Amino acid sequence: MLIREIQPLDAENLICLIKQVEAEAKFMLMESGERKTTTEQQRKQLEHIKQQSNSTIFVAEQEKGKLVGYLIAIGGSVNRTKHSAYLVIGILEEYSGRGIGTSLFQQLEKWAINSNISRLELTVVTQNEAGVALYKKSGFEIEGIKRNSLVIDDEFYNEYFMSKLL
Secondary structure (H helix, E strand, C coil): EEEEECHHHHHHHHHHHHHHHHCCCCCCCCCCCCCCCCHHHHHHHHHHHHHCCCCCCEEECCCCEEEEEEEEEEEECCHHCCEEEEEEEEHHHHHCCCCCCHHHHHHHHHHHHHHHCCEEEEEEEEECHHHHHHHHCCCEEEEEEEEEEECCCCCCCEEEEEEECC
16 A cells, blocks of 8 residues: 555546545535535646645555555645645545544644644544544544534534644
8 A cells, every 4th residue: 555645647536536535425524415616626726736835635546556545734824724634534444444534633733843834733523433443542642522514414523623743
């Protein structure tokens, strides 16, 4: 398994991966089929991210170039938040539980330290036990609860707001 930074040429594979993760996972922000991003839009977004010193995307690549996971870090856009990055992770269901999430976080943390990022943050549905366990294992702590922050299948869900200080 190779963990590497994304390239604009990966746009089509990345958007397919994100859409597949959203179709498989109950607790992602977007529902299956809701994302309408085209390959060209994704490529432009990747080029934009490449130009920012405090944003990146790492992917987990299986042999033969198949992307099976991603970790997106979006850095703060103003002077007072440039030291922080908001994270979104997704791993194909078939590959979960194999240490890919841990490897993605380890690579991201090295990048973050080299990029003068001192705060990583994310949100996770409180019932997402696997996600919460991964984040705690990776050194994240719960800072608070966003009550009724998502509606999934006509039911309200709370999210933990979690962070890690580097």
